[in-house]
Amino acid sequence: MTDSTPCTESAERLARPLIRLAKANGLSTSYIDQLGTYTEISDEALVAVLAALGVDASSSEAITASTAALEERQRKQLMPPTIVVTTNEAAAIELNCAPDVDITAAITLEDGTTFAGDITTLPNPNSSHATLAISPDLPMGYHTLHVKAGGREASATIICAPARIELPQAVAEHQRWGWMTQMYSVRSYESWGVGDYGDLKRLLTDAATKSGADFMLINPIHAGAPQPPLEPSPYLPESRRFLNVTYIRPQDIPEYAELPAAALSQVSALHASVASRNEDADPMDINAAWEAKRPALRIIFDAGRSPERQAAFEAFATAAGPDLDSFAAWCVCFEVWGAPWADNPWFSETTVTDESVRRLIAEHRDLFEFNRWLQWIAAEQVTAAQRAALDSGMAVGLMQDMAVGVHGLGADAWANPERFAASGVTVGCPPDFYNQQGQDWGQPPFNPRYLEATGYQVYREMVHSMYEHAGAVRIDHVLGLFRLWWIPQGLGARNGAYVNYDHEAMLGVLAIEATRVGGMVIGEDLGTVPDYARRILADHGVLGTEVEWFARVDNSPNAGDPYAPPSDYRRQALASVVTHDLPPTAGYLNFEHVALREQLHLVDDPAAFRKSAEAEQHAMMERLVESSYITPEVAADVPAHEQQIVEAMHTMLCDTPSLLLQAALVDGVGEHRAQNQPGTSSEYSNWRVPLADANGHVVLTGDVFDSPRLKSLSQVMRAGVGQ
Known part of the structure; x- marks a missing residue:
């Protein structure tokens, strides 16, 4: 400049x-x-x-x-509709009225009782507005403030949150390490062509007992469409409030073991029709897998439940509230009237409260209940996976990933369009070094006015549901707590604008929900993130993200500039070598990302991009040599020393002060192929690449942690944190 x-x-x-x-x-x-x-x-x-x-x-x-x-x-506004205060601190709330009017105020606590603490009006002769003071004994939670002032009345949601999210004791004691994996990519003989919650449970258990890991980050498991064609990307869900039911393992449902012989034979035949795909290293056919699994699940549902199990299901549905009914209604409309993105007018011409929708549900009540039941089963299986992780000795367990938004024609957008921005805007990001044309993720953004007017209830419910079966939540594109890049329809990703959000309110929600379960929050703060945002996140106890391939001196964005020594990494961070948007380390070392971008015409100047990637690798080898992780001879012949360099990069990772360290299963087994290529949809097999080793052979769930190469990487990580 x-x-x-x-x-x-x-x-x-x-x-x-x-x-x-x-x-x-x-x-x-x-x-x-x-x-x-x-x-x-x-x-x-x-x-x-x-x-x-x-x-x-x-x-x-x-x-x-x-x-x-x-x-x-x-x-005209007497006070903001949402007010954020800090636990154990007195709060002062300015009212938009004269200080000499009669004011009465009361607070209804989250549990329905009335706050017994002090609520007084502060004298302030120098102000033209009244100030309401609340004593510091207001408990953590979501409360409602009622105010009458000079003939005017108003209510506001109070988000009373801890000042910061305290570290779990096990993490505060010393560094912890874990794995990252795309859960669907790891399959067993019991899978239905796609990794499932049964595989997740086994992976978590083996990661703890065989490798000594304390957590596992997986892809988002938000809800998808009820029938094919399914959206492959876990980052484009139909609802973030509910779970992906395509990952259910039928054999782990309690009622499966009680099926009559004929029904059990039907389920077994359906499983057999796709089971052979579990050993196929080619991209997964997620639609074929669901087409076999869904009728199997319907058989189990139709078989019924014991009175005790039925009562548990009904209790789940009651706790989930009206959003579960709205989601199930969307599923019924989808299955009976057709996919909403297939020139089908029902999405735009109906709402969840329409008589036609109520009539449809009455006519297909069994289908409506089936979709609610699927959510119950999914919640049970994810909870069981997290319980198994903790029982096996993990300090954190499952780390869930929160997607940025939802599909514009999904359940959330249909049932509650008022929650989202109008006029066809979508969320993305402006151009950067890795995506020179910018990115459009095709998701409608939350309307910040709606969030404020409703006390962030939709956000509260989403975060709460994730912590019901996780020890940590990673927030993809955490900058979205502060601002989102809105892209107007037809203008392209380059020509958007940042819309600001109330980060204090959303951080307050995260602090409340994480504190209630002793959990953690990790923010993906890569790319165009202002320094002030990182400071605020750190002040609130949110861990940042450090990635070796991006960690240059002075945070330089220029490929080829020197890489930072490990001592420069942030302590309050989750540090890793790669992310899900990069090829595995072995693939990155062999310029897989360059070849793929050139092949898909994703760079403006392929020769310049290749040259910058070569400079980037040279700089990384210089860092590894300078810090004595490898010799100059190893650096001079990267392809011949692939595994050695991968392990050296993880050794360097372990020398950082970051609280959480993360290795990827793909790096453990030697996979080269990328799971995702940003900026593409059908051009590449995004989110469908099964876990395979360096020779292209599928690695099954039960064999992952017995892999010699993964055992070697595990030892690097364990030694690095002093296990």
Whole structure:
């Protein structure tokens, strides 16, 4: 950046009515990209994003009217609809009323009782507004504040959260290490062509007992479509509130063992029709797997349950609340009326409360109950996996991954469209070094106004459900707690705008839910993340993410610049060598990412990208040599020393101060193939690559932790943390 290059918006730009309106509605009208370049958001993008928030900025007259309407709304608001306070600290809440009016206030606690602590009005002669003071004994949780002031009434949700998420004692004592895997990619003879919750339970148990690991991060297991064709990406779910039922293992359902002989024979035949695929190293056929498993599950459902089991199912449905019924209703519509993305009008022409939908559910009540039952079974099996992990000695156990958003035609978007932005905007990210055209993830963003107006209830329920069967939650693209890159339809990923969110409210929710189970939060803070966001996350006890291939001196984004020594890594972080968006380390060392991007035409200048990748590898070898992890001779012939270099990179990982260290199963067995290539959909077999070794042979669930190569890597990790 030269001295003449601006780094902030000019006074003239800031004075423009459109810019002022955008900022008043929570938009960032400029940003600094990953390369440090100052970038201004276009008027076209600002107008379109404002429209998605329900704000008309289509003309000068509209901008004037929208500005006036916002100011009037703010003038009438007695207090914000959501208020965040800190446990064990007195809270001061400013009310939009004169300090001399009569004010009465009360708080209904989360459990329905009335707060017995002090709520008083603070005298402040220098202020034109009244201030409400709440004593520091307000308990942690979600409460409702009721205020009457001068003839006006209002209620607000109080999120009373700990100042920070404290580390579990086992992690605070010393470093812990674990594995990362795409759960669906690891299969056993009992699987149905795709890894399932039974495989997860075995992986967690073996990881603990055979390798000494304390956690396992898996792909998101949010809910998908009820029937094929299924969306392969676990990062594009139909609902983040519920679980992916395609990962259920029928044989682990208690009622399976009680099936009559004829029904058991039917289920066995269905399993046999896909079981041979478990040993196939080619991309998985997730649709064939579900087409066999789903009728098997229906057989088990139709067989019925004992009164005790039926009561447990009903208790689950009651606790899940109306969102479970909405999700099941969407599934019934999908299965009877057809997929909503197949030029099918029911998605846009009906809502969950329509008479036609109620009638459909009444006509297909068994299908409605079946879809609710599937969620119960999935929850049971994931809970059993986490219980097995902890019983086997893991300190943390299952680490769930939270996707950024949901499918625009999914259950959440259909049942509750008011929760999301309108006008077809989607979430993504602006261009960076690894994705030079930017990314559009095709997901509708939460409407920040709706979140605030409803006390973040939808977010609270989602986070709570994840911690019901996990010891930690990793938040993909954690910058989304602060801002999201909204992309208006038709403008392309480059031409979006950042919309800001109330990070204190969402961090408060995370702190409450994690504290209640003694859990952890890890934020994926790679790419274009401002320093202030990382500081705030650290202050709240959220661990960041360190990746060796990205960890350059002074956080340089330039490939070929020197890599940071391990001592420079953050302590409060989850550190790893790779991520799910990179090939396994062996593949990366052999430039798998370069060949794939060239093949798929994902880079503007293939020759320059290849040259930068070679410079990147050279810099990594220099770091490993300089720190005495490998010799110059090894660095000079990478292909011949693949495993040695992979283990050297993990040895360096263990010399970092990061609290959590993570190895990948793909690195343990020597896999080369990438699980995902960002920026593609059908062009590459994303999220369907089964776990295989360096020779291309499938590694089954029961054999993973007996692999000599994985045992060797496990020993590196165990020695590194002093086990």
